[in-house]
Amino acid sequence: MTLPHTADHTTPTAANPAGASPDHRRSAPATAGADPVALVRRHLIQEPPTGLPVPVIERQNGARIEARDGTVWLDAAGGGFGGGHLAVRAALAEQARRTALSSRILLSRPLAGAVTDLAAFCPGPLSVSYLCNSGNEALDASLKLAKGTHPGRGTVLGIRGESYGTLSHGQSLRSGRPVLPGAPLRPETVPADAPETLLERVDASVAAVVIAPAAPGRPLERLPRSWWVQLRERCHRTGALLVLDERLTGPARLGSDLGAGALGIFPDVLLLGETLGADAVPVGAAVMTAAAYQRVYGRRNPSLHGSTFGANPLSAAAVSAVLGAVTSDRLAERQREFAAEAGRLREGPAGLGDTVRELHADGSLLWVRARDAAGAAALAGALARRAVLTRPPSGDLLTLLPPLTAERTDTDQILARLADALKDVAAHRTEEATA
Amino acid sequence: MSATTAATWDRQRILTALGRHWNSTAALMLAATSRQVESHARGSEVFAEDGSAYLDFAGSYGVFLVGHQNDAVRAAVLDALERAPAALPGTVHPAAADLFAQLTEVLPAQLDRFTLGCSGAEVSEAALRAVFLARPGRRKVVIVDGGYHGKTLGALTVLGQEEHRRDFLPRDPDLVTVAPGDAAAVRRALAGGDVAAVFVEPVLGGAYLRVPPREFLPEVARACQESGTLLVADEIQTGFGRTGALFAIEHSGVVPDIILLSKALTGGFLPVAVAAMTGDVLEAARRSPDWHPGVLEGTVPSGAAMAAAAATIREVRSRDLPARAERVGKALREGLREAVRRHPRHLVDAPGIGLMTGLRTRNPSVENLISMQMAARGIHLGHSLNEQMDQPVLRFYPPLTVEAADIQRVLTALEESLEWLDRRPAWLMERITWLLRRQYRLPPALVLKLMHSNLKVNW
Numbered sequence: 001m002t003l004p005h006t007a008d009h010t011t012p013t014a015a016n017p018a019g020a021s022p023d024h025r026r027s028a029p030a031t032a033g034a035d036p037v038a039l040v041r042r043h044l045i046q047e048p049p050t051g052l053p054v055p056v057i058e059r060q061n062g063a064r065i066e067a068r069d070g071t072v073w074l075d076a077a078g079g080g081f082g083g084g085h086l087a088v089r090a091a092l093a094e095q096a097r098r099t100a101l102s103s104r105i106l107l108s109r110p111l112a113g114a115v116t117d118l119a120a121f122c123p124g125p126l127s128v129s130y131l132c133n134s135g136n137e138a139l140d141a142s143l144k145l146a147k148g149t150h151p152g153r154g155t156v157l158g159i160r161g162e163s164y165g166t167l168s169h170g171q172s173l174r175s176g177r178p179v180l181p182g183a184p185l186r187p188e189t190v191p192a193d194a195p196e197t198l199l200e201r202v203d204a205s206v207a208a209v210v211i212a213p214a215a216p217g218r219p220l221e222r223l224p225r226s227w228w229v230q231l232r233e234r235c236h237r238t239g240a241l242l243v244l245d246e247r248l249t250g251p252a253r254l255g256s257d258l259g260a261g262a263l264g265i266f267p268d269v270l271l272l273g274e275t276l277g278a279d280a281v282p283v284g285a286a287v288m289t290a291a292a293y294q295r296v297y298g299r300r301n302p303s304l305h306g307s308t309f310g311a312n313p314l315s316a317a318a319v320s321a322v323l324g325a326v327t328s329d330r331l332a333e334r335q336r337e338f339a340a341e342a343g344r345l346r347e348g349p350a351g352l353g354d355t356v357r358e359l360h361a362d363g364s365l366l367w368v369r370a371r372d373a374a375g376a377a378a379l380a381g382a383l384a385r386r387a388v389l390t391r392p393p394s395g396d397l398l399t400l401l402p403p404l405t406a407e408r409t410d411t412d413q414i415l416a417r418l419a420d421a422l423k424d425v426a427a428h429r430t431e432e433a434t435a
Numbered sequence: 436m437s438a439t440t441a442a443t444w445d446r447q448r449i450l451t452a453l454g455r456h457w458n459s460t461a462a463l464m465l466a467a468t469s470r471q472v473e474s475h476a477r478g479s480e481v482f483a484e485d486g487s488a489y490l491d492f493a494g495s496y497g498v499f500l501v502g503h504q505n506d507a508v509r510a511a512v513l514d515a516l517e518r519a520p521a522a523l524p525g526t527v528h529p530a531a532a533d534l535f536a537q538l539t540e541v542l543p544a545q546l547d548r549f550t551l552g553c554s555g556a557e558v559s560e561a562a563l564r565a566v567f568l569a570r571p572g573r574r575k576v577v578i579v580d581g582g583y584h585g586k587t588l589g590a591l592t593v594l595g596q597e598e599h600r601r602d603f604l605p606r607d608p609d610l611v612t613v614a615p616g617d618a619a620a621v622r623r624a625l626a627g628g629d630v631a632a633v634f635v636e637p638v639l640g641g642a643y644l645r646v647p648p649r650e651f652l653p654e655v656a657r658a659c660q661e662s663g664t665l666l667v668a669d670e671i672q673t674g675f676g677r678t679g680a681l682f683a684i685e686h687s688g689v690v691p692d693i694i695l696l697s698k699a700l701t702g703g704f705l706p707v708a709v710a711a712m713t714g715d716v717l718e719a720a721r722r723s724p725d726w727h728p729g730v731l732e733g734t735v736p737s738g739a740a741m742a743a744a745a746a747t748i749r750e751v752r753s754r755d756l757p758a759r760a761e762r763v764g765k766a767l768r769e770g771l772r773e774a775v776r777r778h779p780r781h782l783v784d785a786p787g788i789g790l791m792t793g794l795r796t797r798n799p800s801v802e803n804l805i806s807m808q809m810a811a812r813g814i815h816l817g818h819s820l821n822e823q824m825d826q827p828v829l830r831f832y833p834p835l836t837v838e839a840a841d842i843q844r845v846l847t848a849l850e851e852s853l854e855w856l857d858r859r860p861a862w863l864m865e866r867i868t869w870l871l872r873r874q875y876r877l878p879p880a881l882v883l884k885l886m887h888s889n890l891k892v893n894w
Contacts, residue, residue, distance in 0.1 A: 113441030
């Protein structure tokens with residue numbers, strides 16, 4: 001922090017009459033002509049660089065990314081809808097030309113359409129949508145709903161190591177410990193390799209349980225239907241809010257409209273994320289039962305919860321356009337085809353060899369568990385050399401998430417390059433062992 | 436289900452959908468006030484589908500700084516939508532580099548480490564995490580009464596608006612609340628050396644709008660420096676020229692440890708937010724035993740959103756909109772002060788700086804009635820939606836591109852509205868305030884009847 005009178009590049013308060021701007025900024029642009037990658041690395045707070053090449057995006061179309069240096073990459077990192085879908089792009093452009101954000105004083109036709117579409121898309125009694133600016137905020141909104149439902153309860157349950165987003169309570173769930181000293185909810189977590197133990201932790205002290213149908217490292221069938229039914233029953237009995245986190249798995253990702261359909265239960269809240277915004281418009285949605293909503297927000301000041309940008313017309317238009325495309329383009333079916341192709345990687349005389357312990361695809365949620373973290377990093381590197389973009393590995397786990405709208409030729413290429421990368425890593429491992 | 440579900444719906448059907456599937460109380464309020472359907476917007480105006488036009492002096496509480504549908508920002512957004520809308524992990528979007536270049540040119544040089552988000556609340560939370568990491572062992576935070584830093588569950592822990600917090604969390608003994616403008620109280624709170632940070636809006640915003648004494652922020656900064664406390668300046672409402680300077684901190688020359696930016700940064704198009712902090716704060720946070728990778732990261736906005744933000748900063752600078760806010764805003768500030776002089780029965784004062792202006796009303800009914808009278812004259816103002824306050828501020832936050840003639844039109848309409856109010860008896864104000872404080876508990880049909888609305892509550 002710099003005080004007036006104490007720093008040579010700020011103007012003392014006494015010499016700063018109202019309206020005058022002290023020249024405490026750089027006198028000349030320090031970044032003119034700077035390399036974009038270097039510039040972003042210099043200023044963005046993020047994990048250290050992985051050492052992998054970083055393409056500068058020039059154009060996106062489905063899974064294809066044209067980089068500024070002329071290389072063409074395949075996206076298996078975004079996990080979203082994919083750019084370049086003609087109908088969705090046209091809908092977004094049309095709405096952006098009319099009104100994007102809004103003062104929300106008038107009635108919003110796009111919003112009415114979006115929340116109706118969400119109610120139709122989500123199963124059973126899930127009918128009230130809180131539209132916000134990211135899946136991470138949607139998750140936070142569900143926890144706020146839980147806290148409003150049970151002000152006296154201080155615990156939220158989750159699976160340690162799985163992703164719960166970037167807001168403070170989400171980060172707590174991932175790490176298993178609070179990141180804010182005065183946090184309203186404390187995380188209680190179970191290990192990722194024993195998700196079934198979550199059930200026994202649900203009691204009357206728990207405000208909410210947050211769990212995804214499937215996650216990297218946890219196949220959809222890992223927890224059987226009977227387990228989900230027990231979880232539903234126990235949440236019902238204790239009053240704990242059951243929050244189904246479909247930020248990654250919905251819509252269409254798992255090969256069906258929503259993962260919820262495979263579980264045999266209805267949650268109290270279902271979360272959706274950036275896919276709804278076609279990766280272009282920041283948006284998230286917490287879709288809840290009317291009963292859960294009314295308990296906290298019914299007949300209350302409508303500003304009790306909300307945000308400046310949430311429920312804006314452009315995001316609403318995106319939601320309707322994306323859900324329309326999921327249905328009209330049969331995107332769930334496309335993800336099932338991807339899963340079937342991915343499964344063939346395990347076939348063949350050598351199978352997966354000894355470089356990986358597990359490879360699994362639920363729809364186009366594909367993950368590879370390597371022998372160790374070094375193996376996952378090596379695989380990510382081998383894929384990068386083949387111009388396949390992946391998320392940084394999490395320990396021994398590497399996840400591939402092509403966009404929902406990726407063309408079959410591109411997803412086939414992603415899988416072919418993955419097969420090639422697996423062989424490459426195996427060969428390298430053999431060389432090392434021999435040496 | 437279809438993407439064009441709502442294309443042919445009438446007003447009642449739209450309201451029904453909003454009531455059933457979005458926010459039942461908000462839908463009731465929209466029905467009660469017989470709102471039309473939004474069509475499009477341009478400059479300082481918003482247009483309804485029935486052809487009616489409204490001057491937008493609500494401005495979504497500061498979002499529409501460069502006006503609705505600003506040409507330069509819209510072009511940047513449409514270009515990004517066409518070429519590369521997403522920001523993908525493991526890549527760099529050129530709009531991110533452009534945004535960072537712009538930010539480093541306008542922010543104080545020390546504030547050069549950025550975390551991104553999609554809302555002000557998200558970056559408020561990131562700032563909270565940063566200060567607790569950078570000042571381990573200190574659990575206390577000082578906030579200003581009435582201060583606002585978002586309503587996510589983490590941001591609620593530093594919310595200075597009790598009415599929005601108490602239903603979710605109890606009063607935290609580690610949260611120290613000081614009166615607006617009371618630097619001595621801040622100094623006393625920091626004396627124990629156990630406060631991690633002071634969160635402050637350089638101009639207290641929202642329904643609590645108040646311009647602090649000139650010495651407030653420098654004195655707070657001094658107390659922070661002496662006690663090793665971090666200073667977080669929330670410029671989410673004030674940033675990019677609203678107060679007549681690019682950032683409100685410039686009025687006092689103070690450079691905080693962390694600055695929070697959003698609202699105007701969107702250019703009115705796409706959600707985006709930034710927490711900019713010094714390298715010292717980041718390094719201190721990294722030394723914490725509780726540091727882990729990703730702890731200060733937020734939701735990365737889309738490429739299209741970052742393109743909007745970069746274009747917005749460029750627009751603010753090239754048109755020198757902060758100077759315009761000061762110049763054009765003078766007439767609005769003086770006009771509002773004159774309204775207070777002429778109508779002391781209804782108005783307390785007219786806080787304002789640049790084009791961040793408002794009227795502190797005697798009670799919620801005055802705010803409500805002025806707002807409705809102005810709406811009837813085709814002008815939208817920033818209503819507090821806070822009927823529990825004693826004296827809410829009705830905000831006037833026009834775009835910085837607003838024309839002088841529009842300001843005169845608003846002041847004329849305001850005078851007419853206040854004269855209308857003068858003709859109403861005092862007991863009516865009390866009765867309406869009483870009703871407003873109970874409005875959400877009233878039978879919806881009664882609310883519509885009281886408001887002479889011909890719409891129905893069928894959800």
